[in-house]
Amino acid sequence: MNIYEQQASNRRMTAGIMAVFIGFFLAIGLGFDFFYLNFNPGAVPEYKLKPAGYYEAQGSGGGNVPYGTIGALLFGLGMAANSVFNGTGMVLRSTKARRAAPQNEKEKRFLNVVEEMATAAGLPVPQGYIIPDPDLNAFAAGINPSKAVIAVTEGLVKSLNREELQGVVAHEMSHIRNYDIRLMTVTATLMGAIALISDFSGRSMRYGRRSSVIASSRGSDRKSGGGLFFIVWLLLVLLAPLISRILAMAISRQREFLADASGAELTRNPLALVSALEKIRGAIMPTRAINNGVAHMCIADPRGSLIEEKTGFTADLLATHPPLEKRILALKVMSYQAGKSAA
Amino acid sequence: MAIAIIVLVVVGLGIVMVFNSLVGLRNQVLNAFRQIDVQLKRRHDLIPNLVESVKGEMKFEKETLERVVQARAAAMSAGQGGNMTEVMAKEGMLTQALGRLMAISENYPNLKANEAVKTLMEELTHTENQISFSRQFYNDVVTKFNTKQQVFPMNLFASVLGFTASALWELPIDSPERETPKVNLAV
Numbered sequence: 350m351n352i353y354e355q356q357a358s359n360r361r362m363t364a365g366i367m368a369v370f371i372g373f374f375l376a377i378g379l380g381f382d383f384f385y386l387n388f389n390p391g392a393v394p395e396y397k398l399k400p401a402g403y404y405e406a407q408g409s410g411g412g413n414v415p416y417g418t419i420g421a422l423l424f425g426l427g428m429a430a431n432s433v434f435n436g437t438g439m440v441l442r443s444t445k446a447r448r449a450a451p452q453n454e455k456e457k458r459f460l461n462v463v464e465e466m467a468t469a470a471g472l473p474v475p476q477g478y479i480i481p482d483p484d485l486n487a488f489a490a491g492i493n494p495s496k497a498v499i500a501v502t503e504g505l506v507k508s509l510n511r512e513e514l515q516g517v518v519a520h521e522m523s524h525i526r527n528y529d530i531r532l533m534t535v536t537a538t539l540m541g542a543i544a545l546i547s548d549f550s551g552r553s554m555r556y557g558r559r560s561s562v563i564a565s566s567r568g569s570d571r572k573s574g575g576g577l578f579f580i581v582w583l584l585l586v587l588l589a590p591l592i593s594r595i596l597a598m599a600i601s602r603q604r605e606f607l608a609d610a611s612g613a614e615l616t617r618n619p620l621a622l623v624s625a626l627e628k629i630r631g632a633i634m635p636t637r638a639i640n641n642g643v644a645h646m647c648i649a650d651p652r653g654s655l656i657e658e659k660t661g662f663t664a665d666l667l668a669t670h671p672p673l674e675k676r677i678l679a680l681k682v683m684s685y686q687a688g689k690s691a692a
Numbered sequence: 693m694a695i696a697i698i699v700l701v702v703v704g705l706g707i708v709m710v711f712n713s714l715v716g717l718r719n720q721v722l723n724a725f726r727q728i729d730v731q732l733k734r735r736h737d738l739i740p741n742l743v744e745s746v747k748g749e750m751k752f753e754k755e756t757l758e759r760v761v762q763a764r765a766a767a768m769s770a771g772q773g774g775n776m777t778e779v780m781a782k783e784g785m786l787t788q789a790l791g792r793l794m795a796i797s798e799n800y801p802n803l804k805a806n807e808a809v810k811t812l813m814e815e816l817t818h819t820e821n822q823i824s825f826s827r828q829f830y831n832d833v834v835t836k837f838n839t840k841q842q843v844f845p846m847n848l849f850a851s852v853l854g855f856t857a858s859a860l861w862e863l864p865i866d867s868p869e870r871e872t873p874k875v876n877l878a879v
Binding site for chain 2: 454457458461464465466468469470471511515615617
């Protein structure tokens with residue numbers, strides 16, 4: 350897959366994820382109307398004889414306006430727009446990142462390295478941010494290359510030498526160049542919204558009145574159908590955060606190898622990234638400043654969990670990143686081949 | 693007849709598309725080249741400050757410092773002359789002189805402890821990297837541009853449409869940068 354195919358695929362996936370997200374809100378809203386507000390336009394109306402001598406349909410469909418659906422749809426659209434316009438800021442705020450200060454010697458070096466890598470990639474210079482955390486980690490966010498940011502932890506700036514820092518920044522720069530950042534930023538923001546809304550529905554289910562559909566003795570087919578629907582809807586709402594996380598992880602995992610490779614293409618020095626990754630791996634403590642919602646954006650899993658180092662189905666399903674060991678091996682092979690062709 | 697017209701139209705559209713992408717690439721090449729220029733200029737501006745601040749400590753390395761100053765003057769006059777091979781040769785010599793200065797400055801603990809010098813050294817490393825990365829980017833773009841002209845159907849039209857291959861930024865054959873640096877480990 351070359352860079353243009355990668356960019357096109359990222360654009361498509363971003364649009365796809367936003368569509369799925371809005372569809373999810375539509376489903377939640379419809380279900381809410383159906384089960385809680387008793388909105389059912391498809392129900393067979395009951396005809397009652399009026400005193401005036403004619404039959405009139407008695408609305409068994411509850412209210413005529415699907416408030417829940419409209420509300421959820423508007424909310425979903427709003428969140429999707431928000432993820433595009435404010436996503437970068439939200440991601441940065443969630444990690445408490447601050448602008449890198451050129452007065453500080455190490456941070457000046459980081460800013461310089463960012464500038465160098467932008468030159469190597471032929472892109473505008475992204476803004477450099479520092480995450481106040483002693484662990485080693487980094488991520489890039491933004492909607493397009495001209496409005497991108499690269500954030501690294503304090504620990505990373507302190508303990509990596511110039512070349513290793515270059516390797517890490519080059520990795521992030523290739524995320525920017527491939528438009529991975531747009532996909533990742535939008536996903537991070539929407540995942541947060543899904544967790545919020547699912548939590549809300551879960552609570553209202555516990556305390557709310559759902560009597561109308563399940564417990565009503567009106568119409569037997571409606572009863573069983575409604576029950577099945579309700580279970581599916583319930584599962585959707587409860588599992589949404591988990592499903593969205595698994596999705597985000599799958600998206601992210603694919604892209605790490607590619608970013609490693611094209612990062613090495615920028616620095617022409619795969620071994621620098623190898624030694625940076627080894628240092629990151631050595632610092633096993635979790636990055637506390639980075640929460641789960643942003644995990645898929647980072648260069649290495651901020652949770653510092655051991656699942657990242659395992660292989661097999663469970664790890665494939667749950668890990669945000671391929672095992673560091675595999676990535677290091679791939680980079681070493683790359684540098685060996687480069688050395689061989691140069692010799 | 694109809695088929696012939698369709699074929700002609702398709703071929704014509706294909707040529708227009710490749711022509712436009714070649715124009716885009718040619719402008720990218722020019723822009724990438726300007727970027728190298730910008731970085732070289734930055735280096736010229738940086739050197740007087742650097743020499744000034746290390747002069748006091750490095751009295752015994754007068755020769756090295758003088759070589760840097762001379763190389764800078766030569767590179768600047770070559771830049772004004774505008775002859776590309778000349779510029780490349782002179783800038784190559786400046787890179788080498790600066791590399792030597794940086795290597796030697798490692799022997800002066802006072803220099804390494806000095807805040808101002810440390811900042812300048814970081815600036816210098818940054819500028820050297822910027823020069824080499826902008827050169828790398830320039831060469832990447834030029835390679836893409838040249839390849840596009842030389843692959844099969846386009847090699848028939850490229851020269852007719854007025855495109856010529858751009859030159860890669862290479863070191864001249866006799867450039868001092870090509871020499872393997874001599875390391876003297878005698879104490």
